[in-house]
Amino acid sequence: METPLPIAALLLAAWTSPAWAQAPTGAADIRHGRYLVQTSGCNDCHTPGYMQKDGDIPETEWLAGDTMGWQGPWGTTYPANLRRLFQQMDEKAWLVRARQPMRPPMPSASLRAMSDADLKAIYRYVRSLGTKGQPVPAYVPPGAKVATPYYDLTPKNLPAAVAGQ
Numbered sequence: 212m213e214t215p216l217p218i219a220a221l222l223l224a225a226w227t228s229p230a231w232a233q234a235p236t237g238a239a240d241i242r243h244g245r246y247l248v249q250t251s252g253c254n255d256c257h258t259p260g261y262m263q264k265d266g267d268i269p270e271t272e273w274l275a276g277d278t279m280g281w282q283g284p285w286g287t288t289y290p291a292n293l294r295r296l297f298q299q300m301d302e303k304a305w306l307v308r309a310r311q312p313m314r315p316p317m318p319s320a321s322l323r324a325m326s327d328a329d330l331k332a333i334y335r336y337v338r339s340l341g342t343k344g345q346p347v348p349a350y351v352p353p354g355a356k357v358a359t360p361y362y363d364l365t366p367k368n369l370p371a372a373v374a375g376q
Contacts, residue, residue: 242336314350
């Protein structure tokens with residue numbers, strides 16, 4: 212029995228998605244991931260000296276983490292070495308991690324707002340860079356001694372109504 216052409220076309224459409232709905236692949240996907248990393252501010256924290264040098268850091272040095280801490284009421288956090296981290300996890304694990312809350316100043320709400328396609332592009336770009344650098348220092352809880360330099364993000368001069376919250 213022959214399948215009528217319209218039904219065959221519908222079946223084919225169900226098995227494939229339109230090009231506009233598919234995540235980019237290969238070099239295009241990596242370029243898109245690079246764009247997202249560069250425009251989303253990932254380098255600001257995860258690449259040492261990036262902000263201080265107004266982005267004038269070779270791409271070969273990007274995303275290797277930093278020993279400069281970020282301290283606030285949450286304790287002291289360090290920007291992860293994404294190049295090492297992404298080599299240790301698969302894409303599926305990255306999608307799960309990117310959707311979880313993270314300590315400040317990581318803008319985890321921004322990651323959660325990204326599409327799976329964007330998160331996959333970031334993952335593929337960072338993986339394409341290969342491993343570089345060392346692990347960063349471990350999280351330091353509030354009040355514990357910090358052995359590294361850090362930025363102090365503790366709110367100051369707050370109005371009494373806000374400080375009491």
